[in-house]
Amino acid sequence: MPLKDSNKLLSLSDIEKLDIDEVRDLYKKYVNPGIEKIFSSFSIGMDLFDKADGMYIYTRDGKKILDLTGGIGVLNHGHNDEKILKARIKYQNEKRMEVHKLVFSPYIAGLSYNISKLLPNGLNKVFFCNSGAEANEGALKVAHRYHKGKKKYVLHSENGFHGKLIATGSISGKYAKNFNFPFFNFGKTFKTNDLSLLNKLYNQGEFENVFAIIIEPYSASTLEPVDETFIRKIREICNKLNIILIFDEVYTGCGKTGYLFNFQRFKDIVPDIITMSKSLGGGKASISAYVVSDKIFKSVYEKEKDAFIHSTTYNGFGEECLTAIESINIVVGEDFPAKAKKIEHEIIKNFNILKEKYPNIIKNIKGTGGLHGIFFHDQFKLIQSLIKNINISFINDNKVFISKIFLAALIEKLYSKHKILTLMGETSLSSSDDTEEFAYLDLKPSLIIKKEEIEYFFKSLDNVLSEGINKLNLDFLKKVFKSKIGIN
Numbered sequence: 056m057p058l059k060d061s062n063k064l065l066s067l068s069d070i071e072k073l074d075i076d077e078v079r080d081l082y083k084k085y086v087n088p089g090i091e092k093i094f095s096s097f098s099i100g101m102d103l104f105d106k107a108d109g110m111y112i113y114t115r116d117g118k119k120i121l122d123l124t125g126g127i128g129v130l131n132h133g134h135n136d137e138k139i140l141k142a143r144i145k146y147q148n149e150k151r152m153e154v155h156k157l158v159f160s161p162y163i164a165g166l167s168y169n170i171s172k173l174l175p176n177g178l179n180k181v182f183f184c185n186s187g188a189e190a191n192e193g194a195l196k197v198a199h200r201y202h203k204g205k206k207k208y209v210l211h212s213e214n215g216f217h218g219k220l221i222a223t224g225s226i227s228g229k230y231a232k233n234f235n236f237p238f239f240n241f242g243k244t245f246k247t248n249d250l251s252l253l254n255k256l257y258n259q260g261e262f263e264n265v266f267a268i269i270i271e272p273y274s275a276s277t278l279e280p281v282d283e284t285f286i287r288k289i290r291e292i293c294n295k296l297n298i299i300l301i302f303d304e305v306y307t308g309c310g311k312t313g314y315l316f317n318f319q320r321f322k323d324i325v326p327d328i329i330t331m332s333k334s335l336g337g338g339k340a341s342i343s344a345y346v347v348s349d350k351i352f353k354s355v356y357e358k359e360k361d362a363f364i365h366s367t368t369y370n371g372f373g374e375e376c377l378t379a380i381e382s383i384n385i386v387v388g389e390d391f392p393a394k395a396k397k398i399e400h401e402i403i404k405n406f407n408i409l410k411e412k413y414p415n416i417i418k419n420i421k422g423t424g425g426l427h428g429i430f431f432h433d434q435f436k437l438i439q440s441l442i443k444n445i446n447i448s449f450i451n452d453n454k455v456f457i458s459k460i461f462l463a464a465l466i467e468k469l470y471s472k473h474k475i476l477t478l479m480g481e482t483s484l485s486s487s488d489d490t491e492e493f494a495y496l497d498l499k500p501s502l503i504i505k506k507e508e509i510e511y512f513f514k515s516l517d518n519v520l521s522e523g524i525n526k527l528n529l530d531f532l533k534k535v536f537k538s539k540i541g542i543n
Contacts, residue, residue, distance in 0.1 A: 107134035131334035162376035187305030187332035188218025198267035198299035206266035208242030275306035278421035310391030313424035337382030395424035428495035464531035473515035
């Protein structure tokens with residue numbers, strides 16, 4: 056095998072021949088041993104995947120897995136959409152120019168035009184970058200420069216999530232609290248939909264030194280929408296004090312919530328800047344954008360000396376822009392917002408049937424469109440009794456960890472028995488409160504999912520729950536901690 060020769064660089068052919076043990080060993084030595092350990096706790100960590108198509112991924116040994124993760128927001132179009140693949144292959148075969156900063160790009164021009172046509176009048180100037188976090192960072196820079204550095208705070212929600220860079224991490228809820236990096240003090244936070252707190256902050260003068268307010272019109276992690284009264288009050292305050300209002304639609308753009316962008320459910324509420332990413336790249340390109348109003352652009356970037364003040368090496372690559380152009384045309388042409396609403400209908404219908412059958416296990420469901428989370432009643436005491444003989448202090452003393460075991464057991468069984476890939480959602484990623492509903496079974500599929508596939512998921516979940524909670528938890532614990540449990 057190629058790994059035996061420590062001085063040899065691996066070729067693509069070598070890499071494609073690696074078996075699962077070799078891949079895991081490389082992860083431990085050169086990627087992250089923590090990731091290797093976590094993945095190896097699940098059956099999916101025993102598989103390698105050769106291809107993906109639509110709603111499915113295929114293992115090297117021939118298993119067909121229904122992927123309900125939606126690529127964590129990236130795969131609204133599913134895996135390897137045919138139209139997107141054809142456009143990219145044609146681009147490559149014709150040897151189109153990939154990157155050059157000193158010539159006009161019809162792809163940047165055309166993509167900018169298309170995005171502007173999806174948004175209200177005034178949101179016309181488009182900046183491209185690589186990730187949602189970078190788009191949010193760029194939006195903050197624009198807002199700060201608009202005020203010529205005279206204001207220093209960004210008012211942000213305590214349960215928001217905007218990325219893991221230095222600035223965006225500083226305004227991302229609990230992630231910011233656990234931030235072991237240099238930290239920007241952007242001022243006080245508000246709580247989404249807490250109108251009394253918002254008014255209190257306003258009356259106390261907390262907005263006077265604020266250059267921007269950033270908010271997710273719908274939080275994909277907490278599964279909570281911003282209500283209309285609250286968002287209208289924020290828009291009113293921004294208008295009155297000339298504060299830049301930024302809408303983070305990194306996750307919710309491209310039709311995910313039943314609207315092209317979630318803020319469009321509010322009549323006549325328009326941000327000064329909007330950020331987007333994830334499914335903008337159609338599952339094949341890493342691309343993001345922040346779109347700025349003409350008013351802000353004229354103040355910040357219109358002078359020739361400022362034209363290149365914010366750019367990146369990799370922004371606006373031809374193939375990435377072409378992919379986003381095709382992605383947007385599919386979203387609009389196939390009416391992805393309508394698809395999301397149909398998905399919501401099917402999920403809620405099937406969920407209500409299942410909840411009636413398991414009222415002591417299933418608590419509730421939250422979500423909209425293609426974004427949902429299924430919450431379960433706390434299994435802490437039950438699981439604690441199962442692991443009381445395991446001499447691992449961080450497990451026995453950690454309620455958060457223990458409470459996640461039941462969800463991990465569900466996810467494992469859905470994969471190993473029913474060939475369904477799901478993941479765990481966590482409100483604690485963004486929430487600053489330690490609430491009971493900190494974790495849930497994440498159900499955020501690609502928007503191409505069929506009614507039959509939704510029904511298959513719920514039938515499979517029914518089958519798993521019918522085995523009984525004790526067996527489900529014990530099977531998982533035996534797999535993960537079999538050397539610590541006196542059961543064979």
